[in-house]
Amino acid sequence: MSSNENHESNNNERSDMDTLKAVMGFDVSTIDEHSMRGKTTTKLNLDPETKMQLSNLFSHALPMYANHVYADAYRVSFPEGLPHTLMSLKQGGFGSHIKGEDGRFVGTASFYPLDSLATVSQIYEIASIATSQYYLAEISKELKMVNQKLDSVLEFLYGDKRAELLAEMDFVQYAYQNYSSISSYPVQIQATLTNLQEARKVALKDIEFYLEDLDKATLARFGSEGDLDKNYKKVEKISDCIELAKQVYLMSELLEIFYSQNFNKNYLSYVEKDLLGMVNRCDRRMISSLSTLVGQIKAFNTGPISLPLMGSVNKNKYLTPLNSKIQALSDNQDSELKQTLKQLLKHATEPVQMCIESNGEVYLIN
Numbered sequence: 263m264s265s266n267e268n269h270e271s272n273n274n275e276r277s278d279m280d281t282l283k284a285v286m287g288f289d290v291s292t293i294d295e296h297s298m299r300g301k302t303t304t305k306l307n308l309d310p311e312t313k314m315q316l317s318n319l320f321s322h323a324l325p326m327y328a329n330h331v332y333a334d335a336y337r338v339s340f341p342e343g344l345p346h347t348l349m350s351l352k353q354g355g356f357g358s359h360i361k362g363e364d365g366r367f368v369g370t371a372s373f374y375p376l377d378s379l380a381t382v383s384q385i386y387e388i389a390s391i392a393t394s395q396y397y398l399a400e401i402s403k404e405l406k407m408v409n410q411k412l413d414s415v416l417e418f419l420y421g422d423k424r425a426e427l428l429a430e431m432d433f434v435q436y437a438y439q440n441y442s443s444i445s446s447y448p449v450q451i452q453a454t455l456t457n458l459q460e461a462r463k464v465a466l467k468d469i470e471f472y473l474e475d476l477d478k479a480t481l482a483r484f485g486s487e488g489d490l491d492k493n494y495k496k497v498e499k500i501s502d503c504i505e506l507a508k509q510v511y512l513m514s515e516l517l518e519i520f521y522s523q524n525f526n527k528n529y530l531s532y533v534e535k536d537l538l539g540m541v542n543r544c545d546r547r548m549i550s551s552l553s554t555l556v557g558q559i560k561a562f563n564t565g566p567i568s569l570p571l572m573g574s575v576n577k578n579k580y581l582t583p584l585n586s587k588i589q590a591l592s593d594n595q596d597s598e599l600k601q602t603l604k605q606l607l608k609h610a611t612e613p614v615q616m617c618i619e620s621n622g623e624v625y626l627i628n
Contacts (some may be wrong), residue, residue, distance in 0.1 A: 303617060303625035306392045307399075309442060312620030314529060316388055320348040389616050391445045392624050394520040395604050398438060401516060407502070408434060408509035418502040421475075427468050428509055430461040434513050437521070445521065455521050458514045464541075465511035472504045473547050480555040487575050490562060494580050498553060501548065501587070508544055516606070527612045535609050541609055545591045552588050556581060 308316075402409060408431055419428060437444070437454050444450045484490045515533060518526070534597050559580050593598070615627035 275504065295587070299393050301627055303627055304590050305626045306616075306626060308392055308624060310621065312392065314389055315622070316618060316624065317620060317622035324567065340546055389618065391442055393492065393616065393626065394445075394523075395441050396626060397609055398441060398516065398520060398596065401606050402438060403514070404602050405509040405513055407506045415506065419506075420499060421505070422547070423468050423471055423503070426464060427510065429505070430464050430510050430514075431506065433457055433461055434510055434517065437517050438513065441517070441520070441592070442444060446502050449495065451521055455518060456516045458521065461517070462511055462514040465507045466512065468507040469504060469511065469540075469544060471498050472507060473544065473551075476500045476504065476548065476551045477577045480551040480558070483557075484562070490575070494555075495551070501552075508541065512603070517605075519610065527611050530607050530610055534604065537603060540595070545594050549588055549591050552584055552591075556584050556588070559584075576581075 332452055403454065407415075411429065414430065415428065437458060476497065479493060479500060482493055484493050487532070515537060518534065519530070559577055563575055617625040617627055619625075
């Protein structure tokens, strides 16, 4: 390559970098000990296939891009008259046979296209999916109910909404657990987004349904300790159903953000207000209903006329957990779930630094 050609190539590389910065806000640079001083890292959990992709891209194309030169680049020439086709390799790129000293074939060499912009964009896409998966895992830790096994959920789900809510929970679990794989296929992303939007609508209807059911259950009169016990257990089930529907709503809307990769600040601001508003409205209505039940239990069997056949009722058996639940809902304004939710949405709008190693491992720089 002539000096003019080399100069033109380097200019193209710098142009590629400028394009990435301007359009995608993406930049590549080397990391040294000085730049990492005082910082901590979090290792992202990547599947073996993703690691292999990143390792191949890193070792063959990224150094070339970062240094603005086509280091160790070769031009492939085909003998005239032969098909101009290289063998496609499973790990990416193309291959050519390698001969040993004895003249025998000993393996294949890989060739990769020298399109730095496409290559680094691909790294950006893979790293973006990995980062999104990390943040979703953080919020998922707080949504314990939506991550339960179906058998556990079946113990408290009941009524006409049982199959409906179970199906939506199952789909949200599927979308979360397969996020990395689905995100690589645009057609599947579109189908998943459609179903996530439907899951959110169903969850909102179920929340309203169970809140009304809770109102009715806490207003019901009971004439014996058996009735009280039966009603209390029903209230417990309804409360669990509300919590599950609430978590399905939260997770489906958050998954929609990361599947669509829509990190527009105005949109995320709307999502935050919507999710926190829904949680607060739900909590206030539950506090009101459960407080009504507390009043009912306190007044039970304490009227002017003694009912000796009922015996002595251990009201604390019901009042203690109910009051704890009411207190927890009252304190929920600064709950860990809400703080994690706010932090996740905040991260989505802030610059992210990642360190990619030659073996395909990715670390989030905190």
